[in-house]
Amino acid sequence: MTNEHGNGLFVTVEGIDGAGKSTQIAMLKAALEYQGRRVCVTREPGGDDLGETVRNLLLSGAAIDRAELLLFMAARAQNTERVIRPALAEGAIVLCDRYIDSSTAYQGAGRGLDIATIEMLNVFATNALLPDITFLLDISPRIGLGRQQVHSAMEREGTAFLARVRQGFLAIAENSAGRIVVLDAAIPVNDLHAEILQFVSKRLQVDPESNATV
Ligand code: TYD
Numbered sequence: 001m002t003n004e005h006g007n008g009l010f011v012t013v014e015g016i017d018g019a020g021k022s023t024q025i026a027m028l029k030a031a032l033e034y035q036g037r038r039v040c041v042t043r044e045p046g047g048d049d050l051g052e053t054v055r056n057l058l059l060s061g062a063a064i065d066r067a068e069l070l071l072f073m074a075a076r077a078q079n080t081e082r083v084i085r086p087a088l089a090e091g092a093i094v095l096c097d098r099y100i101d102s103s104t105a106y107q108g109a110g111r112g113l114d115i116a117t118i119e120m121l122n123v124f125a126t127n128a129l130l131p132d133i134t135f136l137l138d139i140s141p142r143i144g145l146g147r148q149q150v151h152s153a154m155e156r157e158g159t160a161f162l163a164r165v166r167q168g169f170l171a172i173a174e175n176s177a178g179r180i181v182v183l184d185a186a187i188p189v190n191d192l193h194a195e196i197l198q199f200v201s202k203r204l205q206v207d208p209e210s211n212a213t214v
Pocket of ligand 1: 016017018022044045072097098099100102103104106107152154
């Protein structure tokens, strides 16, 4: 997998349901735009029109596990090619609500599908596009579920399922320490935002790979 992509910065946000990803993405977008940066927000499943159609299919909850995985991958392929890569090529900061790690954690650790197969499909779906930085907003399923007013199909799987997903995310983070930053999502929203903004600002100042400012 590669994360060499033009002048843009590719940021993904991961975590179990109720971790506060959408709130943090909205706050980060506002802060970066205030600094005059170009920001593109996208989400998975979703992205372009086809990705959003796949999202509606997925959230209806009718798919068997392998079909579900492949639908997430189809939406991911659309999102990567139609939304993320073009935005990065234009030098935007892309903020993506869920990406490859959600499939490994939910379909792998959660559903029990083969992790190596999921990783292979992630490479195929994205044409090997890795995020520059991934924030894993870590929270206990009990607190996460307590925050949600409407429960999605995944949340209805219950706390045991989400506990496996959480452990799955943490295991991925351990193996990808250079890319994934684990943050405690139980702290106050503004404190978490400050931490995330600090990491992103540091990455924007100097890109250690190219030694150029982004
Ligand atoms: P969504 O309503 O977007 O939840 P959230 O706001 O918490 O992201 O629904 C997306 C659901 O799909 C969520 O429960 C996580 C799940 N999901 C997977 O199981 N695998 C994946 O690859 C992705 C991207 C999401």
